[in-house]
Amino acid sequence: MDTMRDRFAPVVSRLLDEDPRVAVVLAEIGKDGFAEARRRHPDRVINVGIREQLLVGAGAGLALTGMRPVVHTFASFLVERPFEQVKLDLGHQGVGAVLVSAAASFDWPAGGYTHMAPGDVALLDTLDGWTVHVPGHPDEAETLLRHAVAAGDDKVYVRLSVQSNAQGRPVDGERFTTVREGRSGVVVAVGPMLDAVLDATEHLDVTVLYATTVRPFDAAALRQATGTAPSDVVLVEPYLAGTSTAAANDALADVPHRVLGLGVGRAELRRYGTVAEHTAAHGLDARSLRERISAFLGGAAASGRAR
């Protein structure tokens, strides 16, 4: 199967053809995919070299002239390294851009911690007005990239990953969808975590919500899933554990509830290896998830689906 990143350049190349406002800004990474588009649109496919402060600053300058910049590199060099440019050149100037990252939390484990960005979404949470899309499949990535570019002058982050579910699902760029219904708790699976969550909860009587747009957080969907009775909620996110815990708590502020936030741990593993090994090390494989979710929900959840 191709990856989300394989879809990025073809989709955005078509958007360059369709919309004269669109410009792509790169810092070497990903430039090969845009070679053909650059021949057709030499002034709208811009590679600034290995200069990530300029990458975001130039994107902001393009936006100030009325264009729709699509800015791309690995997450660690797009959000973390030039974070002040994200904060000031976009947010403080009051202009928008589409930031599209690759490499996610640990897409290249053999590359080590320098190329891992589990904190990207949490960092953007310190800023106002960001939409955050976390597709779980290349087809969803394609849809969400189109939503992101079409979103006026909004600030939108699209987090691409080699981690993927087996099948894509319909996504609308806004709402969580209900994948499974149960009575003993609600599990929110974000993007590529869905398959592992469905596997882990197969014999549990829980509702599973699927989230591919996590900011704004779909509080209404969570409230509808929990109802007004005391509720247990588990968040399973492919980035820093607990990133959305505050958002879930806010959504349920007037309902007695507990929230378990699962995701990538803060501690640096200092290991190389494979995505599967890192997934397991962070307790995000199906078996670990089943144990952790079952322990949190207690005995009541286990009865439903096994009956």
Next chain:
Amino acid sequence: MTITEELGRTHGYADLPRLMGLMTGDEKHGPAATSTLDVLWVLYDRVLRVRPEQWDDPERDRFLLSKGHGPMAYYAVLAAKGFVPVDWLPDFGAYDSPLGHHPDRTLVPGVEIGSGSLGHGLPIAVGTALGLRAQGRERPRVWVLTGDAELDEGSNHEAIAFAGPAGLEQLHTVVVDNASASHARPGGIAARFEAAGWSALTVDGRDHEALYAAFIAPHPGRPHVVVARVEPKNS
């Protein structure tokens, strides 16, 4: 020198100390008190093609004040030229004032960027020049003002190194050099830009005719920098 009519009176260069005094409470502001004053005046009086009544025209020239510290001279020039009302000046820095100690583009007509954190203007100006070029707008010129010590910030060097090879002819930088960098660049500021393929001129930052000549000097196919030398900050 042109003058601006506002509410029955005119504002010229000679009025700038009084306008700055409205912000600082100090009536004795000579030009030497503010390193950027003469550069700003010559740009707004004779170079920039932007007017208060068309400050959001896509075809206007853009001026980006990257060195956002000490913006009194900037606000005084904007007031003298009619972008902001003179009666905004006395409330400088107050909670309800649009005029802060660092400018905010969303609050002040004619201010192209919010600045304060050093090293942001030049990269944004590069993007602005790229955006104008991509839209086929060849007329507008983009100007960014930095300080000499501001060039310590590495983000400037990302922009300088890119803009030369990219041939961004619409991009202009004026570096107000008051020798405030603790570790000045060996070989001088102009040489740094020239090494990246820029057109570069160094002039007396208090000499209006010299500034004007340097600002309008042709520089086909290359971005242009003017290093405007003024009195050393710590002399």
